[in-house]
Amino acid sequence: MNYLSHLECTMCGKEFESEKLWNLCPDCGRVLMARYDLASAARSIDRNKIGTREPTLWRYFELLPVRDLKYKISLGEGFTPLIHAVNLAREIGFKNLFIKDEGLNPTGSFKARGLCMAISRAKELGVTSVSIPSAGNAAGAMSSYAALARMEAHVFMPRDVPQPFISECRALGANITLIDGLITDCGKAAAEGVKKFGRFDVSTLKEPYRLEGKKTMGYEVAEQFGWQLPDVIIYPTGGGTGLIGMWKAFDEMEKLGWIGQKRPRMVTVQPEGCAPMVRAFKQEKQFAEPWQNAKTIADGLRVPSAVGDYLILRTLRESGGTAVAVSDDEIMDGANLIGKTQGLFVCPEGGATLAALIHLIKDGWIKNDETVLLFNTGSGHKYSHLWSE
Numbered sequence: 001m002n003y004l005s006h007l008e009c010t011m012c013g014k015e016f017e018s019e020k021l022w023n024l025c026p027d028c029g030r031v032l033m034a035r036y037d038l039a040s041a042a043r044s045i046d047r048n049k050i051g052t053r054e055p056t057l058w059r060y061f062e063l064l065p066v067r068d069l070k071y072k073i074s075l076g077e078g079f080t081p082l083i084h085a086v087n088l089a090r091e092i093g094f095k096n097l098f099i100k101d102e103g104l105n106p107t108g109s110f111k112a113r114g115l116c117m118a119i120s121r122a123k124e125l126g127v128t129s130v131s132i133p134s135a136g137n138a139a140g141a142m143s144s145y146a147a148l149a150r151m152e153a154h155v156f157m158p159r160d161v162p163q164p165f166i167s168e169c170r171a172l173g174a175n176i177t178l179i180d181g182l183i184t185d186c187g188k189a190a191a192e193g194v195k196k197f198g199r200f201d202v203s204t205l206k207e208p209y210r211l212e213g214k215k216t217m218g219y220e221v222a223e224q225f226g227w228q229l230p231d232v233i234i235y236p237t238g239g240g241t242g243l244i245g246m247w248k249a250f251d252e253m254e255k256l257g258w259i260g261q262k263r264p265r266m267v268t269v270q271p272e273g274c275a276p277m278v279r280a281f282k283q284e285k286q287f288a289e290p291w292q293n294a295k296t297i298a299d300g301l302r303v304p305s306a307v308g309d310y311l312i313l314r315t316l317r318e319s320g321g322t323a324v325a326v327s328d329d330e331i332m333d334g335a336n337l338i339g340k341t342q343g344l345f346v347c348p349e350g351g352a353t354l355a356a357l358i359h360l361i362k363d364g365w366i367k368n369d370e371t372v373l374l375f376n377t378g379s380g381h382k383y384s385h386l387w388s389e
Contacts, residue, residue: 003036004065007208010311018065021125023206024307031308032208033248034065038255047258050223055079057113057216063252064117065212071124073149075106077116078216082224085374087341092358096371098230100221101344102378107141107168109300109347109378110217114241115141117213118202123149130154131199133186135238135299136165137378142202143172154199156186161299164382182294184305204239205308214242218249221373222259229264231370232321234356236349236377237268237277238303240312247315264373266321268312269356271296271328274304277312281323286310297328297386298348300377322365330355335380347383350376 007016011030016022018034025032045062053059057078058069066072081101089097102110115138122130129152132142139155146153153174157165158181169176179186187203194201201207222229229250235243243266253259268277273295280288291304306312316323326334328348335351338344353374360366380387 001062002064002067003038003041003062004034004067005037006035007032008035019125021122021127021200022208023201031205031311034208034212036063036252038252042256045256047227047256057116057213057220060216060219063219064216065209066117066120066124068124071120073116073120073123073145075112075116075144075148077105077112079220080104082221083342083344085342088338088354091337091341092361094361094372095368098371098373099338099342099344099376100217100373101346101376102217103344103346103350103376103380107137107144108382109137109141110214110242110375111137111141111378112144113213113216114138114210115145115202115213118142118207118210119145119149119151121209122200122202123151127200128152129197129199130202131190131194132156132202133183133190135183135302136161136382137300138204139174140165140168140172143169143174146174147172154190154193156190158182158186162383162385164384183303184290203307204241205244205311211241211245211248214245215249215252217242217375218246219253221246222250222253227259229259229262230373231264232267232366232372233264233375234267234269234353234372235375236298236301236352237270237312238301239306240268240277240308242375242377243268243315244308244311247319263319266315266319267356267360268316268321268323269352270323270325271298271301271331271352272325273328274302275325276304276306277309278323278325280309281313281316286313288313298331298352300347300349301352322360324356324359326352326355326359332386334358338376339380344376345380346376347378347380348386349378350374
């Protein structure tokens with residue numbers, strides 16, 4: 001019942017067997033993606049019966065990489081609410097506005113999707129020790145699923161991340177290394193441990209399976225919108241796995257015959273203090289130069305250099321989308337406005353999407369009769385220090 005066929009490099013196109021552990025493409029060093037026999041899947045999966053399945057991301061199990069569901073490591077992640085944000089829309093003078101609230105995932109953020117899949121597939125392929133550099137949420141998610149899988153977990157985080165992220169990993173039994181620097185510095189330290197001790201690296205897009213968990217956001221959006229897609233999706237972008245994953249999901253669903261050719265315009269939002277994708281998009285570049293002296297209150301967006309930069313930029317251009325930078329003040333204003341109108345305690349990354357929407361409405365890039373979906377990627381509880389004064 002599983003249709004995984006092979007892995008494919010997103011740059012050179014070379015194919016690799018799916019039953020072996022891989023990180024990046026061994027030929028060109030770029031991102032590998034899981035590919036499926038979608039023609040066969042289309043003949044056997046009834047889209048209309050998906051709704052009778054468990055309300056988690058595993059409802060799409062045939063299109064996920066875990067071969068045998070006895071290796072499924074799950075805490076009930078996915079199928080998060082799609083909220084029709086009527087009060088918020090009225091407040092800003094808009095009509096059809098929705099919020100996908102990923103803060104209700106088991107580990108408090110959308111990172112649960114990717115890490116449950118990466119850990120499940122890693123366990124199936126014999127991994128016993130995993131490693132990740134993280135600004136917080138991914139570290140907590142990996143620690144959680146690794147604990148459930150009885151794996152050794154090694155976390156590398158910037159020393160200045162909010163304390164709740166460190167406490168969470170500690171409570172979940174992870175080995176924590178705090179680094180004086182940014183997530184890129186954490187990545188270098190984690191890589192040394194991977195090489196020296198043989199840990200499996202589950203860094204963003206450095207293995208092919210976190211993306212498969214994240215793509216389920218795209219499947220859910222289509223299902224929750226009645227197998228239609230909104231006109232615009234605004235997504236807070238650090239490493240960009242969710243954005244890339246959703247775009248992959250839309251392509252898969254069209255080939256399955258579940259949706260038509262219509263696609264949303266995808267929008268990346270980043271903070272002004274760390275906006276490498278926005279700069280590269282506006283300069284019409286294929287790759288993004290690393291951002292120097294990255295600084296923002298939105299820790300998940302403090303990613304000066306993304307492994308999948310070319311995939312993020314490719315998605316924006318293929319979709320007819322755009323990229324927007326917003327200030328930290330606008331991020332907090334956005335989070336507070338979502339809170340007081342919709343009763344949602346969102347993370348600053350979620351607040352950034354509203355700030356971007358307001359910019360795009362003002363610029364005329366989004367029309368008032370279009371349907372817009374904002375992604376809140378995590379709970380505000382882990383960022384409570386931002387509201388402490």
